[in-house]
Amino acid sequence: MEVMKLLQRKLPGYEITFLEKLKEADTLTLHQLIQAVFRERVVPHEWKNHGNTLVLSVNDGELHVPVSNLYIFQHIDIDGDLQFVNREGNQALVDKSETCLELLFPGNDRSDFYREILNSVTNLALAFTVAEHRRKQIENLAEDALSYAASQKSPLTFFEQWVIQGHTIHPCSRTRMGLTPEDVTRYAPEWEGKPNVLPLLVHKDRYHMTSKNGESTKSILLEEYPPLKKAFQNVCETHDLVADDYEIIPIHPWQWEHTITTYYKEDIEGKLLLLLNEVTLPTSALISFRSLAPLNDRAKHHIKTAVNVQMTSAVRTVSAASTKNGPTLSRLLQTIFDRDEGLSRSLSVMGEDVGIHYKPAREEDRDFLQKNAAAILRENPEKGMGRDEVALPAASLLAPSPFSGKLIVEEAAGAYSSPDAFIYDYAKTVLPGVLQLITKYGISMEAHLQNCVVIFEKGTPKKAVLRDYGGIRIMNERLEQYFDQQPIDPSTNLLTKDRSELLDVFSHALFHNHLGEIIVALARRTSVKEEKMWRKVEQVIHETYEQMKEDEQIHAEALLDKEEILTKPTKMKALVKMRLSDQYTDNLYVEIPHPFARRKEVTQSDSALN
Incomplete structure (x- = not known):
C-alpha cells in the first residue's frame, strides 16, 4: 500500500496509528455526509422513535440514524450505529462512508463524488496521524495554544497549520484530487508544508x-x-x-x-x-x-x-x-x-x-x-502587530489544542467567566464591521471561518481581518452614495441590486460557517446552552444597528437589514447539492430555522432531542 510505504519513510512507527485513524476519519466523514444530506434536504427524511431516529429515504429502503441531540442550526449528534432497513424489513449495518454513498447515490453517475469522499478520508487519516506526531513534539512546551503561538516567529502560521480537519460542514473536508500522498506530505499545511x-x-x-x-x-x-x-x-x-x-x-x-x-x-x-x-x-x-x-x-x-x-x-x-x-x-x-x-x-x-x-x-x-x-x-496581517497581539484564522478555533486536548476555542473561552461571555466579546469583534460594510457601503464579504483572521490581544479578541474577495457581492445603490464616480465596473459579476443577496452571503458565511460552528462546538463541550450564546450575538446585532441608525443617511437601510437578519430564516449554502449538480459557482441555498426566533411551538422531535 503506497500510504504505508510512505509512512515508513516519513513517520516510522506510525503505521498502526494510521490504520486506527483511517477508521476514525471514515466515521467522521460518514457523519459529515449524513449531516450535510439532512441539513441540505438532499433526500426526504422523517423522525421516528419520538424524535430519536432520523430516517432518510434511500435506494430500496430507509437509512436509520440514531440521534441524541438536534441543535438550532440543524446540527445533529449521531449516537450509535447506522442501519439500512430494506423494504422487507431486513437490517444491515452501515459503518462506512462508501456503503452510505452507494445507498444515497446508487449508480455510476455519482462516481466523481465517490472518489472525492474516499480521497478525503485517506487525507484526513494522514492528517490525524501527523497531528498525533506533532502533538507529541510540543505538548509539554506550553499550557495552551495562544501562549505557545505567541512565542513563534509567525503565530498565524502555527494556527493555520494546526487546522487538521479542514472544512467543518463539507464531507469532502480533505479532498485533494490530483495530489499523491507524497505530494500531501510535502506541501500540505497540516504536514507543516x-x-x-x-x-x-x-x-x-x-x-x-x-x-x-x-x-x-x-x-x-x-x-x-x-x-x-x-x-x-x-x-x-x-x-x-x-x-x-x-x-x-x-x-x-x-x-x-x-x-x-x-x-x-x-x-x-x-x-x-x-x-x-x-x-x-x-x-x-x-x-x-x-x-x-x-x-x-x-x-x-x-x-x-x-x-x-x-x-x-x-x-x-x-x-x-x-x-x-x-x-x-x-x-x-x-x-x-x-x-x-x-x-x-x-x-x-x-x-x-x-x-x-x-x-x-x-x-x-x-x-x-x-x-x-x-x-x-x-498584505501580511502580522505586519506591524504589537508584542501582545496574536493573529489566528477563525477556523483554528475549532481545532484540538495540542496542549490541553480541548478545542482551542475552549481554551480561549476558559479565560472568561463563561462561554457566553467569550461569545459576546468574539461577536463584538467580528460582527459590527461586517454589518457596517453591508448596510452603509453595500459590500458583503464571505467572512467565514477560513476567510476571517482574528487578532487577539492578551487572550481577548480585538479585531477582525478579512481576506479573499471570492463570493463578494456589492450593491452600488448604497456604495455610490460615498463616491463621486461609480467605483466598480458594472460589467463584473460582483454587483447586485438585491439587498437580500448581500444578506444571504452574510448569513451563510458568518452565521452558519462561522459563529454557528463555534457556538455548537461550545454547546457540545460545555454546560452553556446555545440559546444563551446566540442571545449574546443578538445583543451585538442590536447594539451595532442602534449605533448605525444615528446616521440619517443610512437610517432606513439599517432598519430593513436589521429586521431581515433578526426575523427571516437564515440561508445556508447547500454545498453537497451544489457539488452533485456541478454548480460550483452558482450558489444554492437552503433555509434553516433562525437562532433568534422565539419558538412558539416545539415539535415532537425537538422536545425529544433537547
Missing part, C-alpha cells in the same frame, strides 16, 4: 497585471527577497533579455512540475516564459494550501498561487478576474477605511496589492492557461 515558490519570468506580451498602488509583482518580490534581484539580472544577461520586458509570476512548485511544464512548452521554448531557478521563495502553506506565508517572517507579502488540484468542490487555480478584481477592490476598501475611522478600528482586510495572470496568444484553452499561471500578492 514549506513550498519553495518558483519565480517565473513572463514577457510583457504574455501577462496582464493589475496593481493597487502602482507596484508590480517584480518590484515587490525583488525588494522583499534581495537575492532574487541579482538572480533576475543574471538570467536576463545570460539569455540576452531586456529586463524591463519581463515580470514575475510566483509559481507553486507542484504547479510547475505538473502543469506549467506540460501546457506552456511553446512559450518556455521561446523564452517568453523563463524559470528563475537560482533563487526560490521560502514559504509556509496556509489553510487553503495554495495560499502561502513568508517563512518565519511577519512583514513580507502572502502569495496566493494557482494549483490545478480539486479541494472540496473546486479546483484551486487563480482566475483572471480575481487578479483584476482583487487590487481594484483593495483600493476601494482602503479608501473606505481611510475615511471611516470607526469602521477601521474594528475591521480591516488583507489588501491584494497586485494580481498577475498569463495572457495566452491563442483563444484555444484561454481560460485554462490564464488561471493556471496566475498569482496574487496579499
